[in-house]
Amino acid sequence: FPIVVLISGSGSNLQALIDQSLQGQLNVNISAVISNKADAYGLERAKQAAIPTHTLDHKLFESREAFDAELQKIIDQYSPKLVVLAGFMRILTESFARHYEGRMLNIHPSLLPKFKGLDTHQRAIEANEKEHGVSVHFVSAELDAGAVIIQASTEISSNDTAESLGNKVHTLEHIIYPLAVKWFSEDRITFHDGKASFDQTVL
Numbered sequence: 175f176p177i178v179v180l181i182s183g184s185g186s187n188l189q190a191l192i193d194q195s196l197q198g199q200l201n202v203n204i205s206a207v208i209s210n211k212a213d214a215y216g217l218e219r220a221k222q223a224a225i226p227t228h229t230l231d232h233k234l235f236e237s238r239e240a241f242d243a244e245l246q247k248i249i250d251q252y253s254p255k256l257v258v259l260a261g262f263m264r265i266l267t268e269s270f271a272r273h274y275e276g277r278m279l280n281i282h283p284s285l286l287p288k289f290k291g292l293d294t295h296q297r298a299i300e301a302n303e304k305e306h307g308v309s310v311h312f313v314s315a316e317l318d319a320g321a322v323i324i325q326a327s328t329e330i331s332s333n334d335t336a337e338s339l340g341n342k343v344h345t346l347e348h349i350i351y352p353l354a355v356k357w358f359s360e361d362r363i364t365f366h367d368g369k370a371s372f373d374q375t376v377l
């Protein structure tokens with residue numbers, strides 16, 4: 175089951191996918207890893223795992239449309255059945271999002287629909303939330319607004335900082351993202367009319 179993973183940074187979620195597929199828990203083949211940042215550590219992780227990598231620097235493009243068109247070209251060379259955004263810090267054009275509708279996932283560090291956008295851990299603490307967490311969702315053109323597939327939560331304790339909370343959330347990410355990808359690859363989650371549908375075995 176060919177997938178392409180898009181990153182901008184550390185790539186610890188990419189690593190979780192690599193590890194689980196090496197261990198045979200996840201039946202996917204990561205055909206390529208693409209980063210918009212040349213210094214993303216996730217590129218090293220991909221190279222270690224002998225996965226082809228591409229760097230596409232968005233600053234070299236004169237518009238978001240031009241960048242997304244080139245990105246789409248690279249992704250589609252691999253004919254992936256799923257595109258996995260794993261810390262890919264770019265806002266997507268509507269046409270790009272529509273092209274991969276129902277076959278592109280993102281992981282967002284909040285219990286959506288709460289705290290879309292950036293600095294989610296700090297914002298959850300400041301809002302005096304009792305719990306916080308992470309969501310995997312289908313990507314739609316609107317930022318962090320696509321159909322949610324799975325969420326995991328953790329309590330916010332009184333001495334949590336954005337950093338300590340972020341670490342707890344990251345641990346959860348590495349559990350639920352491979353799980354969502356596994357379900358998708360087994361055709362147990364599908365997408366129709368903007369909504370996710372689940373096979374009974376998932377529920």
Ligand code: GRF
Nearest residue numbers: 184185186187261281282283
């Ligand atoms: C994660 O916190 C994820 O939720 C967000 O970007 C971060 C990526 O982390 N979308 P990593 O690069 O996978 O370590």
